Amino acid sequence: MLTILDKYILKRYLATFVTMLAMFVPIGIIVDVSEKINFMIENKVPFLKIAVYYYHFTIYFANNLFPIFLFLSIIWFTSKLANNTEIIAILSSGISFTRFLRPYIIGATLVSIFVLIMGFFVVPVSSEGFNNFRYTYLRTNGQQAMRGDNTDVYRQINDTDFLYVNSYNASSKTAFNFSLEKFDKDKMVSKITASRIQWNPADSTYTMYDYKKRTVGALGDVIVREPEKKTKFGFELEDLTPVIYIAETLTLDKLTAFIDKERARGSSNINIYMVVLYKKFSVPISAFILTIIAVSVSAMKRRGGMGMNLTIGIAIAFGFVFFDKVFGVIAEKTTFSPFIAVWFPNFIFGILAIFLLRNAKR
Template sequence: MLTIIDKYILKRYLATFSAMLLMFIPIGIVIDVSEKINFMLENKVPFIEIAIYYYHFTIYFANSLFPIFLFLSIIWFTSKLANNTEIIAILSSGISFTRFLRPFIIGATIVSIFVLLMGFFVVPKSSEGFNNFRYTYLKTGGKEAMRGDNTDVFRQISDTEFIYVNSFNPLSKIAFNFSLEKFKKEKLIYKITASRIQWNPKQRTYTMYDYTKRTVGELNDKIEKAPEKVARFSFELEDLTPVVYIAETLTLDKLVKFIDKERSRGSSNINVYLVVLYKKFSVPVSAFILTIIAVSVSSMKRRGGMGINLAIGIALAFAFVFFDKIFGVLAEKSSIPPLLAVWLPNIGFGILAVYLLRNAKR
């Protein structure tokens, strides 16, 4: 049962967080417009496209900087409580510091569930709209820039089949120096090669040029050649080089299926996709950690007033975002397990939260 004090603090918690979002999002939009207005005018982007882009930008921007907004809002209103000696009055009435934290934890739970559901269902759609606009109108190279590395692509397409292409053009859907190898119990059964292979989307077939198929026999190999051959395979050439931000645009169930599919194909970007998946769960949990740190730092009345608390809060908030980004990149580019890298900032700041909370209780 919530008491009057619980409702008072919870209301301030949610109201200040909402106000912080409403205050900084327009600033972010203004800065973004000032940076991109020349590109929009040069490319003659329709107004409706710009309006839709900034709708997606608002959600994308708020989700990306959510830890900073939450942290600063708690620092702000908790410091005001401390400066007005409201916290001293609450604790003097016999309420323990742990009990004082309860409405903050409830607020963090509400925010964390909201962020979790947004990350599962709403943010992926906004991420797709946000990135599609950027790569269509603002990036040099257009759709080409959306692709990952499209040279020397090697994939396992089934338990027994492997394909390789030297390069792939996603616009013409043509791959060069194609080869397909089929194995059985680690023994090569046959190998197909072609100087180039083209995907025919209407017929859902492939046209191979300078086609050669070598079937391995016990005594002699069988070789089949043709200047041109049409065939069906269980893969699409476009799948060889998925859009670089594809994982961000998928809802949770689709993302899990996509990762399983890419893992079976031996994708070199699998760590990138795993980081996106794990962050959907780690970011909401950070709401609790940041809440405890913010309350512990700002609950004491300091000689410098709110300015000191805000300075400490800004430094800690940006440190959290910095380490979150750094470990995310390390997970994508190094041998650090993605699960560990994504959760390391929460673990490190969780330990800091426990330390600060123990000091605040004293």
């Protein structure tokens, strides 16, 4: 049963968090518009598509920076409580610091559940919309504005087949400079190339343009050319998608199935997918850790007032994000365990939370 005190703090917790989001998301949109307005004008992007893009951008942006927003919002309103001597009055009434934390933990639970559900089902859809817009419209002189994010997709389909595309257009479901090589042990058996290959969702086929197939023979190679050829392949559309954001666009059930398939193929990119999967669970847990740290830091009335608490809070928040990003990249680029990389920041800052909480109780 929630008391008046619990309701009061919980209301402030959630209201300040929502207010912080409402303040910083528009700033993020303005910065993004200023960076991309030239590409949008150059490519004559329809206003409706821009509006849909910024809907997806809002969810994508808020999800990525939610730990910072949550952390700063807790420090903000808890510092105000401390400066108004409300916390001193609460603790002087006989309420322990642990009991004082209860509405904060309830708030963290609500936020964690919300972020968990969003991460499982909503954020992947917005991530796909966000990335599709970038890779479709943000071009300059025919070249991708963010080249490298959507080029040179090379993937092993099975034990014998290797696929390569130079670039991929998510909006038209088209890949360019396509090749599919088949090997028997170390010897190439055949190679199919096309200037572009397009997915046909109506019948689950692919249409290749400037088709060429070379079959390697003992007495000579056989080459077949066709201006256009429609056929089925054993690979799926997502195999043409750039590695960097495949996992981000998949809901939890599809992501786990995709990881199982890629692991069976012996994919070299499995760590990238595992980092995305583990983060779906680690980010919500960070809400509890950051809540405890924020309350422990800001519950004391300091000589520098709220400004000092915010300074300490910003340093800790960006330290958390720094560790999270650095270890994520290490796991993606090396053989370092994705599980350890994703959970290590929570472990380190969890220890810091325990230390600060014990200090705050004293």
